[in-house]
Amino acid sequence: MKLGFLGVGWIGRDRMRAVVAAGHADAALVADTSADAAAAAAREVGAQVVSPEELLASGVDGVVIATPSALHAAQSITALEAGSAVFCQKPLGRDAAETAAVVDAARSADLLLGVDLSYRHLAATDALRAELPGVGRVYAADLVFHNAYGPDKAWFRDPALSGGGCVIDLGTHLVDLALHLLAGTGAPVEVEHVTSRLFAGGRPLGDRADVVEDFATARIDLVGGAVLTLGCSWDLHAGQEAVIGATFYGADGAVALANVGGSFYDFRACRHTGTSSTSLAEPPDDWGGRAAVEWSRRLAGGERFDPAADEFVATARVLDRVYGR
Ligand SMILES: NC(=O)c1ccc[n+]([C@@H]2O[C@H](COP(=O)([O-])OP(=O)(O)OC[C@H]3O[C@@H](n4cnc5c(N)ncnc54)[C@H](O)[C@@H]3O)[C@@H](O)[C@H]2O)c1
Missing domain, CATH: 3.40.50.720 (NAD(P)-binding Rossmann-like Domain)
Structure with a gap:
């Protein structure tokens, strides 16, 4: 071939x-x-x-x-x-x-x-996929992808070449991961309502067409009542290189994947029950x-x-x- x-x-x-x-x-x-x-x-x-x-x-x-x-x-x-x-x-x-x-x-x-959609293929995502049915009906998920640097190539910040900023660059992964994992549990994943706020350089993006957003927050309400919150950014004062995570909350527990130590490459998955947390997957994992x-x-x-x-x-x-x- x-x-x-x-x-x-x-x-x-x-x-x-x-x-x-x-x-x-x-x-x-x-x-x-x-x-x-x-x-x-x-x-x-x-x-x-x-x-x-x-x-x-x-x-x-x-x-x-x-x-x-x-x-x-x-x-x-x-x-x-x-x-x-x-x-x-x-x-x-x-x-x-x-x-x-x-x-x-x-x-x-x-x-x-x-x-x-590379984050579907983390070992940590496989662990979430396997554990998710055990947390009961998922009613909320927190999705974050903050990149303290932002892309280093100029075309990413040109709307004509990129199609958008951090939402299309990073939010794509988060929304895909949430819809894909929830669909895998048989839960309804039809979107009912979306609200969002987009910023560029710390100011609301408004209808400026010459710049792309570098910070976004959104709430995505699903039919059936579940709610997803989304946060993503470039160039954020994040205190580390990246903050990447997806946590799914159910009536019987939660499952979470998160980057380790600010890394773009190392991920851990955990199952949370009340105040206790059990590891489901640890780095290293060559997923790229x-x-x-x-x-x-x-x-x-x-x-x-x-x-x-x-x-x-x-x-x-x-x-x-x-x-x-
Ligand atoms: N899946 C992921 O997790 C992930 C991670 C990083 C980047 N990406 C995506 O990969 C894409 C590329 O990102 P990158 O960081 O490698 O960018 P890059 O600028 O390093 O690479 C783009 C390449 O395309 C070439 N190019 C430009 N116009 C072309 C054309 N008309 N025909 C052929 N080649 C052309 C450029 O010369 C360059 O070599 C982006 O869409 C980005 O969103 C995905």
Whole structure:
């Protein structure tokens, strides 16, 4: 099976290495608007450098996309229409309409569509998934992702290239994780009402179109009464590099995953009962490339379109409501 890698910057190169090392597929083509980045990545895996347009039209078995976020939807659709399965970085689209258009293209072409919702694949998330049914009906969840630095590339802060700030960058992971885990328990996950506040540089974002939000707080009420609270930010005075967590409260207990010591990479999962807490999972855990490797394994196994891709649209709809659109 032959893959093409489109966008081989920081995360594209990382995921390319993980997929190639897993051995389900070969890296055949590499494309990037940076000739240096493309040449270095292609040399590493013995692939051919082509233009982005050539890669998207090639009809190679699968295309792995890790370009600036605003390009994802159009590039994914072009690849799918040329007959390639797609694994795309999050966010799949800048809004629900774009996201739905990609899912529809994958459905029409009957091709496997994956998105790098990498936090679904933590060992700590697996532990939560297993323990969640034991806490009773979940009535509340607290979701946080504060990044004390924010992204170091200018395009992330340009709305035309990123599609948004910390909500689309970090909130995507949190909303997906909550909806995905709750759906797995059979609980209703239909969203009834969303309220939010977005800020940029400490001031309400308002209708400024030239900047993206760097702090957001939202409350997401689900049909049936459960409530999710969401907080995410870039450049926050967080006292550590990152604060990342998802806690689910039920009548009989709670389960939580949280980063350890401010790390972006180390996660712990716990079960809380009253004042006591029991560890369910501890670092280390090499989770970064897992979503991409799973997609390549499924593709090599002959899997076609998976209707679970509709979950990508459900998350994008919630984000639209957080953005007030
Ligand atoms: N799943 C995760 O947890 C996770 C983590 C980090 C980043 N990401 C996502 O990955 C994407 C890339 O982020 P990054 O930090 O690697 O950015 P980056 O800037 O390091 O890489 C983007 C690459 O795309 C290339 N590029 C730009 N326009 C292109 C085009 N038209 N065709 C081909 N290549 C093009 C750039 O030259 C660059 O090499 C973003 O959408 C980001 O949200 C996801």
